Amino acid sequence: MTYISDFGDVGPGDVAAAGGKGVGLGGLVQAGLPVPPGFVLTTAAYAEFMEANHLGAGIHELAALSPLAAPQDYEDASKRIRALFTHGTMPAAIAAELAGAYGLLGNGDTAVAVRSSATAEDLTSASFAGQQDTYLNVRGTEALTAAVTNCWASLWTARAMAYRAREGIVPDAVRLAVVVQQMVDAEAAGVMFTANPANGRRDQIVISAAWGLGESVVSGTVTTDDLVVEAGTSRVLSRRTADKEVMTVYADHGTREQPVPAGRRRQRVLDDQAAAELARHGSRIAEHFGAPQDIEWARAGGKFFILQSRPITALPEPTADAPDTWTVPYPKGLYFRASIVEQLPDPLSPLFADLIDGSVSRSLRALMADAIGKNAIRENDVGLPTVNGYAYYYYRTSAMWRMTAKSLTAVRSLARGKAHMGVAGWRDFSHPRYEQVIKDWQARPVRELSGAELLEGVQSLLDAGTVYYTAVQSIIPLAATSEISFRMYYDRLVRRTGDPAAQTFLLGYDSEPIRAEKSLYDLAAWARDVPGLARIILDEPTAALAESQRTGIPPAGMDPALWQQWHPRFQEHLGRFGHAVYNLDFITPVPADDPAPLLETVKFYLRGQGNDPHERQRLSAAQREAQTSRTIARLGPNRRAAFLRLLRWAQRAAPIREDALADVGLAWPLLRRMLFELGQRLVDSGVIAEPADVFWLRHRELRSAVEFGLAGPGAPATVAITGADRPVRAGAVEERKMLWRGQAKAAAPQLLPENRWMERAFGSMMPAASQDQSGDVIKGVGASSGRVTAPARVLNGPGDFDRMVPGDVLVARITTPAWTSLFAMASAVVTDVGGPLSHSSIVAREYGIPAVLGTGVATQRLTSGQRIRVDGDAGTVTIEHPAGTQRA
Numbered sequence: 001m002t003y004i005s006d007f008g009d010v011g012p013g014d015v016a017a018a019g020g021k022g023v024g025l026g027g028l029v030q031a032g033l034p035v036p037p038g039f040v041l042t043t044a045a046y047a048e049f050m051e052a053n054h055l056g057a058g059i060h061e062l063a064a065l066s067p068l069a070a071p072q073d074y075e076d077a078s079k080r081i082r083a084l085f086t087h088g089t090m091p092a093a094i095a096a097e098l099a100g101a102y103g104l105l106g107n108g109d110t111a112v113a114v115r116s117s118a119t120a121e122d123l124t125s126a127s128f129a130g131q132q133d134t135y136l137n138v139r140g141t142e143a144l145t146a147a148v149t150n151c152w153a154s155l156w157t158a159r160a161m162a163y164r165a166r167e168g169i170v171p172d173a174v175r176l177a178v179v180v181q182q183m184v185d186a187e188a189a190g191v192m193f194t195a196n197p198a199n200g201r202r203d204q205i206v207i208s209a210a211w212g213l214g215e216s217v218v219s220g221t222v223t224t225d226d227l228v229v230e231a232g233t234s235r236v237l238s239r240r241t242a243d244k245e246v247m248t249v250y251a252d253h254g255t256r257e258q259p260v261p262a263g264r265r266r267q268r269v270l271d272d273q274a275a276a277e278l279a280r281h282g283s284r285i286a287e288h289f290g291a292p293q294d295i296e297w298a299r300a301g302g303k304f305f306i307l308q309s310r311p312i313t314a315l316p317e318p319t320a321d322a323p324d325t326w327t328v329p330y331p332k333g334l335y336f337r338a339s340i341v342e343q344l345p346d347p348l349s350p351l352f353a354d355l356i357d358g359s360v361s362r363s364l365r366a367l368m369a370d371a372i373g374k375n376a377i378r379e380n381d382v383g384l385p386t387v388n389g390y391a392y393y394y395y396r397t398s399a400m401w402r403m404t405a406k407s408l409t410a411v412r413s414l415a416r417g418k419a420h421m422g423v424a425g426w427r428d429f430s431h432p433r434y435e436q437v438i439k440d441w442q443a444r445p446v447r448e449l450s451g452a453e454l455l456e457g458v459q460s461l462l463d464a465g466t467v468y469y470t471a472v473q474s475i476i477p478l479a480a481t482s483e484i485s486f487r488m489y490y491d492r493l494v495r496r497t498g499d500p501a502a503q504t505f506l507l508g509y510d511s512e513p514i515r516a517e518k519s520l521y522d523l524a525a526w527a528r529d530v531p532g533l534a535r536i537i538l539d540e541p542t543a544a545l546a547e548s549q550r551t552g553i554p555p556a557g558m559d560p561a562l563w564q565q566w567h568p569r570f571q572e573h574l575g576r577f578g579h580a581v582y583n584l585d586f587i588t589p590v591p592a593d594d595p596a597p598l599l600e601t602v603k604f605y606l607r608g609q610g611n612d613p614h615e616r617q618r619l620s621a622a623q624r625e626a627q628t629s630r631t632i633a634r635l636g637p638n639r640r641a642a643f644l645r646l647l648r649w650a651q652r653a654a655p656i657r658e659d660a661l662a663d664v665g666l667a668w669p670l671l672r673r674m675l676f677e678l679g680q681r682l683v684d685s686g687v688i689a690e691p692a693d694v695f696w697l698r699h700r701e702l703r704s705a706v707e708f709g710l711a712g713p714g715a716p717a718t719v720a721i722t723g724a725d726r727p728v729r730a731g732a733v734e735e736r737k738m739l740w741r742g743q744a745k746a747a748a749p750q751l752l753p754e755n756r757w758m759e760r761a762f763g764s765m766m767p768a769a770s771q772d773q774s775g776d777v778i779k780g781v782g783a784s785s786g787r788v789t790a791p792a793r794v795l796n797g798p799g800d801f802d803r804m805v806p807g808d809v810l811v812a813r814i815t816t817p818a819w820t821s822l823f824a825m826a827s828a829v830v831t832d833v834g835g836p837l838s839h840s841s842i843v844a845r846e847y848g849i850p851a852v853l854g855t856g857v858a859t860q861r862l863t864s865g866q867r868i869r870v871d872g873d874a875g876t877v878t879i880e881h882p883a884g885t886q887r888a
Contacts (some may be wrong), residue, residue, distance in 0.1 A: 003045040003094050017042045019117030019177035024309045031288040033306045038181030045094045046152055046176045053088035063161055065172040074158035078517035089143055099141045111137045111183040114147040119175045131846045136255050151178050153759050186298035188269045189214030193884040195292035200316035205229040205279045209269035212247030214296055220619035222246055225269045232284055234276035241268050269517035278304055281886045285309050315511045320742030323388040328752050335392035335752035340469055342833050347389025347743040349587035354699035359466040360384040367470050398825045421474035426660055437464040438667050446677050451711030454674045461667040473662045479657035486650040503845050505647055508621030511655040512662035513820040516577040517809045518526055518613045524605035533562050534606050546596040580818035581665035582798045587695040592669040597801035600819040609806055610824040662817040678711050685710040696733045706826035747860050773857050780855035782875035783841030788828040788850050789869045809870055811858050815840045828860045830877050852877050
């Protein structure tokens with residue numbers, strides 16, 4: 001049997017024989033890269049050694065550890081397994097081939113590196129870098145034989161076994177090949193990533209470089225020079241030259257560290273020309289393997305050598321730099337992140353940004369025309385433009401003064417219900433009208449509509465939603481005024497020492513978010529009583545359950561009879577509550593599209609966690625009524641009458657506010673279906689790569705595609721459109737996604753332009769505190785009383801909901817009614833945006849958990865797992881590290 005393969009003879013299909021590292025080196029040689037000579041001792045040699053020394057059964061028994069086993073258990077097993085290898089004997093046939101191949105590298109005393117090459121190593125799905133041992137500067141046949149045996153044994157280090165257990169790789173599934181490669185007497189060495197691991201940019205190459213051998217760079221024992229090179233041009237974009245104190249060099253056996261000569265410590269290891277040459281090697285390697293690569297390199301005699309290359313794992317999506325300047329598009333105006341913008345915490349998708357701007361301005365102009373007369377707001381007076389992708393309410397300065405002069409007239413008109421505003425206007429006109437627009441479009445099958453009709457439907461539904469939201473905004477101040485009025489009267493003229501807070505009188509009422517929560521709880525309670533159903537739901541991955549719910553096909557292995565009971569019941573819940581929006585931007589799925597977050601809540605209740613919302617509401621209502629009876633019993637007639645009048649007003653208004661907000665996204669499931677239909681037709685026509693890319697088009701591009709006939713039923717498959725006629729230029733979608741991810745890292749100012757006058761005039765009206773906060777204490781608004789110390793859980797949206805850990809503090813930019821299911825799991829709530837009368841505060845009070853809202857910076861300053869103290873009375877969040885979770 002042949003146990004040796006030259007690098008040039010190893011192909012992509014030889015992972016089982018040569019391991020990941022061996023296949024990588026084979027690819028480099030075949031691509032013509034400068035690779036030091038060497039060979040692979042295949043896994044057949046490892047298997048022969050195991051069999052000849054009868055090691056298999058003993059290793060399998062020792063290595064069969066649980067992923068939850070203690071570190072010491074892994075250490076003990078590793079020590080015993082490695083002793084088996086040490087006492088083993090190298091079979092004569094392997095020893096002879098190894099010596100012969102080594103002799104071909106030089107004079108029998110050539111310095112070589114001996115590295116592991118595992119069959120489950122250096123793959124795109126998982127990186128085993130550093131899990132097995134490497135031996136450098138190995139000289140002579142005897143030393144090489146010992147190094148190979150030790151390399152085989154290192155397959156069973158404690159860290160390697162624990163890593164494989166976590167990845168679900170069973171002991172019998174791994175084999176080890178060994179790479180033997182001639183050492184390079186490197187004057188400099190390092191690593192190179194052909195994509196930027198910090199921001200995921202595939203057009204940037206990152207190089208780390210140090211003097212001497214590369215082992216110190218790989219192990220992290222030396223500070224390196226770091227460079228970023230533009231892949232297309234090989235131009236150095238940035239560099240940081242370090243003070244390099246030590247370097248790795250050859251010793252008599254192995255390697256050693258020695259001080260870097262003083263004159264070279266701050267000298268550049270690579271000048272721009274050398275960096276460009278190395279980067280070009282990197283680009284060739286990435287192109288050859290078809291994926292971004294993590295490369296080890298060395299330089300000797302002014303020539304570069306590639307020592308190994310492996311795929312980069314866990315590379316983030318490409319992200320542009322976060323913006324640091326906030327230039328407004330129209331200089332003569334004021335910009336606010338308030339009102340509808342509170343429901344838009346992230347940068348807007350391009351299509352939504354284009355459509356919502358005009359929709360909002362049309363809605364506001366119509367409202368003001370009905371309330372106080374035509375031309376109250378003129379063309380271009382108001383809008384919802386974006387700055388660095390973030391939506392801002394814009395008012396032209398002259399319009400602001402004009403509106404201020406008429407503000408009292410507007411308030412009186414809206415209070416009287418003009419322009420279909422207020423509770424009566426919402427109930428009798430705005431909500432029915434919104435429902436009717438949706439019904440009209442639902443009556444027309446989406447797949448039968450032309451592209452122009454689909455685009456018309458999208459705009460019509462969005463406009464209807466915007467008009468509806470404008471009506472909701474007239475309810476919010478009424479609800480806020482009622483609660484503030486009651487609280488002020490109660491605190492000043494009724495409350496005595498020992499009496500409960502005013503919020504006690506406003507709890508225990510039904511609203512749409514609470515009804516949605518009770519629906520999920522009842523669904524879990526029902527499932528628990530159906531034999532076998534609860535266990536199947538708990539055991540099935542949530543993503544698979546969500547996909548089955550979407551397709552109607554039961555998960556593999558699930559009894560169809562159980563599925564027929566479960567599917568329609570959960571679908572009924574989605575039909576009633578699945579339109580709740582996490583974010584008004586229609587790029588974000590609603591629960592009807594992706595029910596995974598709701599399924600996580602069902603599982604939470606099925607595990608017996610959380611409280612019965614029916615009982616919680618009953619207790620709150622009983623406490624409310626008992627306290628109301630005690631209070632009115634001691635009040636005189638006049639104060640009693642005023643107390644009851646203000647109390648009933650506040651009790652009526654708050655639930656209506658939540659009902660109104662919950663239905664803002666009523667059109668969103670249909671609107672998204674229309675957009676995905678357009679997207680699929682554009683995919684079929686070769687305009688975009690996948691249906692969801694439709695959200696990243698500009699409105700003019702989508703309209704142009706429709707006019708070209710690329711979005712009609714049965715549109716042509718791949719239409720040849722070139723040059724200026726092409727609706728979307730190549731790469732535009734990916735560039736926009738990259739820009740969006742960078743913008744999402746920014747903290748958008750509440751007011752623009754940023755100056756002291758704006759802050760003094762309007763800062764107190766904004767729904768978030770100043771972003772200029774430092775230190776361990778973050779200030780916001782106390783919106784629900786109580787104190788909790790627990791880990792933070794920072795969630796950016798529904799895609800993160802499965803990361804919520806019961807008992808953690810929910811930290812988010814905002815929480816809309818669609819977030820309510822998480823409140824049952826949270827010990828407290830902290831948001832960037834919001835106030836004492838926002839949705840977050842109302843729901844937090846219903847759940848009896850502390851809330852600090854409007855911090856402005858919580859999601860920027862806090863990280864998941866960090867222990868924080870939330871004080872809902874003081875309105876502060878303190879970063880600390882207590883021993884255990886406490887609650888007062």
